[in-house]
Amino acid sequence: MKELIKYGKKMVGSGLVHSHFGNVSKRVGDQMLISTTGSMLDELEGQIITVPLDVTSPDELDVIASSEVNVHRTIYKETSALAILHGHSTYAVVESMLFKPGDSIVPNDSESVYFLHEIPVIKGGIGSKELANNAAKALRHHKGVIVQGHGTFARGATVDEAYVILSSVEHACMVKYLTDMAVLSF
């Protein structure tokens, strides 16, 4: 729980997201710790709840869990993820709108290419089954995915790793966007 609180603060503090724009979770056995709906990422003390991981076994606390709770569940079910961070990072959202769902963004900076290879762009409404399935499918083979016009889902074996991925996706998108702008202006 402390880790989620720590990295929620870092997500906001580092400028990756504004306070309300995202959610965080961590898998613990057949349970999942997840931030509550409407909570502020930099003030998660007392705002983390525990719900079952099984997507077929809804829980009363789902009502106050992040609206993406079933997206997190599906990702845990379909991938090896043990932590998921979701943030509406600015450049990732902008880049996703320059691509179509099904496309992949190929970073043009060396570190992002090395870590991420490519970043799939997917579609799906907030908290929807479509989004859950598309995100889980893409994250089987990638560490980060961008929901078009919405934001990034990053997975990791630890919360720290998921944070690195979330940061990398934003970094890659920023570099790509600025490079493309520079090219256009010449």
Place this chain on the structure above:
Amino acid sequence: MSGWKKRVLRIDLSNQKIENFAPEDSLLRGYVGGRGLGAKIIYENGEVDALSPKNLLVFAAGPLTGTSAPASGRFSLSTKSPLTGTMFDSNCGGSFGPSLKKAGYDAMIVKGKAPKPVFIEVKDEEVEVRDASSLWGKNAKETYHVLKEKGSALCIGRAGEKRVRVSSIMSDGVHAFGRGGVGAVMGSKNLKAIAVKGSGKIEIFDRDEFIKQRDSINRLLIACPTINKGLAMFGTAFLVKITSWMKILPVDNFRGSDFDPAPLFAKKIIENYSPLKKACYACPIACKREDKKGKELPEFETIALMGPNIKNSDYGAIVEANRLCNDYGLDTISVGNTLGAYSEIQNRLISSSKLVDLVRLIGEKEGVGKSLGEGAKSFSESEGFPEKSMQVKGLELPGYDPRGVKGLGFSYATSNRGGCHTRAYLVAPEILRKPKAIDPYTFAGKAGHAKIFQDRFAAVDSLVVCKFAFFGAGEEEYAGILSAVTGVEYSPDDLMLTGERIWNIERLYNLREGFGRVDDTLPGRFFAEELDDRGINKEEFLKTLEEYYHMRGWDEEGVPSKRKLKQLGI
């Protein structure tokens, strides 16, 4: 003006005079229906004793009642409460409201006292006051069973007959006009039941627009997580786990936190009972639950007050106590809360079998049940421990500890009908985070939240629509559908102003009855005792009260200014 029937039925039981009158258009436009219409009529009836023949029972539907507007199956009852002495409205599901409307009436006003037990039978134009001697002495389920062929029926059980001050009126056997001892008012009139059968239709001004608005609201309701992940999935019992997680579930008469409520969680109930869903008229939510044999299962408030509040984790005992309450016509919140005070004063726990016995004694007004049935305030005073009653203005508090939900607590204190969660229903933003999460642990901003939500739900109770619909939809959608039904253009602001008008007329009534600033408070326990490091700072509370009065346009004693009343057209 469509939607309304423009006809009110008035029955004087003292002389069995039955008449109709047409309410003025301005009255319907300004007070809409339901609680609003009832408030205006009760205010104008003047000062009366709650159990005297002069008190009125105003059963009122709204312009949406009887249409397929989502969650519009509820109806309203206004009267003077024998429990609180305040103006009181109660709100009930089932099908009585739509039946009354289809019979051709917006409302039914009952006054006087019959010389012997009677029931009222309405069949469209035909209205009769009939002998109920054979029904007197029967409980609610048996009475309903006898009357159901006559249409939708509401009745009192033995508790109402005996004028128990925490008694309810039951509708269609399982739905309750709860709180405030409204069953005792009916009993004081020797009125056992009312049965209504209606065959008419509700005129809709713009059917195409109505269907568009209705479908839009239904989509919002179905998409709302509080509804699709909570109410529709588990019924209201889903709140047990959430309030437990927030540490606001009342334990041991709002004294402790040492209780494991896990056996009472909704998921456990589903495992053990495989409940069936039940819905009120025109409701897509279907929040009621019954077991396979058709026995009603308790709502959240009942579980909270008859469970943790008396340190009881035997769900089966709560089911039986709930069933008995419904049969006697007893309010489960008031009963559970009063038993919390009883347990504290006696300094001993209430066993499962004792719980059921005590409910029976309250219903029969026998033994200790006689004083328990007077409610927590009266009972605790009579035992010499007035500080042990957890109530506001005589109405027992529901299942949320105000120390952990400050806005909701503040709305208990300022409620016109006493300690009630449904007046402002800040359960939505403070607990369920809808329409937007607000911090439950602070008073900051809560004066404004209380006012806005009180006005909002006074309007909602006048449409009459279930509050649960407002998890997903809002004033905009319901102003739209109201305009489509009536042909009168209502904006969201018009609805809010209507709510404010109703709130102020209720306040005026209570001021006339002697209530004032001193009554807008909480039990001393919440100021004096911390629980889980949470308390209520009295100065902060009083500052919020000042802010609230100011926002309402009331003076420092909580009296509405002439300017405010003029603005509201009162």
